[in-house]
Amino acid sequence: MNPDMALSATKTAPAAPTGRMSIEPGNERWSWSDGMFALHGMEPGEVVPTPALFLRHVHPDDRPLVEHVFNAGRFEPTGCEYRLVDLGGKTRTVTLAVDSLVDGTVTGLLVDVTSSRNRAIADGVNAQLALALESRSVIDQAKGVLMSGFGVDSELAFACLSLISQHRNIRLRVIAEEIRDAAAAGHHLSGPLLTQIEATLGILAARAAVPTIHRSRTESSGESSPQPRVSSPRRGVESSQRSA
Numbered sequence: 322m323n324p325d326m327a328l329s330a331t332k333t334a335p336a337a338p339t340g341r342m343s344i345e346p347g348n349e350r351w352s353w354s355d356g357m358f359a360l361h362g363m364e365p366g367e368v369v370p371t372p373a374l375f376l377r378h379v380h381p382d383d384r385p386l387v388e389h390v391f392n393a394g395r396f397e398p399t400g401c402e403y404r405l406v407d408l409g410g411k412t413r414t415v416t417l418a419v420d421s422l423v424d425g426t427v428t429g430l431l432v433d434v435t436s437s438r439n440r441a442i443a444d445g446v447n448a449q450l451a452l453a454l455e456s457r458s459v460i461d462q463a464k465g466v467l468m469s470g471f472g473v474d475s476e477l478a479f480a481c482l483s484l485i486s487q488h489r490n491i492r493l494r495v496i497a498e499e500i501r502d503a504a505a506a507g508h509h510l511s512g513p514l515l516t517q518i519e520a521t522l523g524i525l526a527a528r529a530a531v532p533t534i535h536r537s538r539t540e541s542s543g544e545s546s547p548q549p550r551v552s553s554p555r556r557g558v559e560s561s562q563r564s565a
Contacts, residue, residue: 338433342370346425351375360415360431362407380404380412387417394419395427402434414438463497466504471522481521488521 340357344350351370358365361378368374379387383403393399400418407413418430460482467478482500486493499514 337437340431342375342429342431344427344429346427357431360405360407360413360433362409362411378406378408380406390417390419391427391429394429395421405431405433459494459501460497462504463500466500467518470504471518473522477522477525480525481518484521484525485517488517 338356338360340360341354342357343352345352349372351372353370355365357370358367376384376387380403386401387403390399390401398418398420400416402414402416405413405415413433414435416432416434418432419427420429421427460479463482464475464478467473467481468475471478473481482493482496486496489496500518503514
């Protein structure tokens with residue numbers, strides 16, 4: 322890596338706050354580093370660290386897990402992630418690694434990963450937003466192809482894309498990409514895709530042309546109702562001429 326780039330990365334990504342602890346065998350005396358006190362919102366040496374004090378600052382829902390990790394760590398290296406609530410009530414996300422030394426001393430390393438976790442969440446949200454905006458752009462482009470190629474409006478073009486997506490059980494964005502890519506390559510829509518677009522537009526046109534049938538109150542009650550007389554426009558004109 323370029324040294325300048327490494328220096329820049331170091332400036333923008335400071336080391337995560339860490340703390341260390343140790344538990345002496347026999348007397349179970351706990352020792353905390355200055356960083357461990359800082360993670361708990363305390364000044365170094367402000368209190369005497371004890372198991373009860375440590376667990377008091379573990380989120381209640383995470384305490385069984387942390388207790389299990391400490392017990393298991395006496396026999397083999399283990400760890401977990403949990404929520405630490407410091408003296409001021411601030412919640413941090415931390416990772417805990419527990420191990421035991423040859424003499425039976427249990428050691429623990431605590432790393433504050435709150436910032437990196439928040440960055441990961443923010444990056445995920447930004448990626449989803451970018452994908453959504455890209456999908457919308459692709460769909461708008463595909464709508465434009467249908468509007469210019471088939472003379473339909475924006476609403477009907479989107480309805481066509483949606484119906485094809487449902488029939489083929491494929492995401493709307495994938496259908497839009499097919500149409501956009503074909504148009505971008507300078508190719509005319511053809512083959513199965515063209516056939517499906519034409520058929521779908523025909524279905525939508527047929528749906529729009531079917532009038533809504535309203536049943537009369539007498540029909541719904543089972544009674545017969547007189548059929549309306551329908552006269553052609555020509556007959557109506559002839560009647561008007563005779564009356565004139």
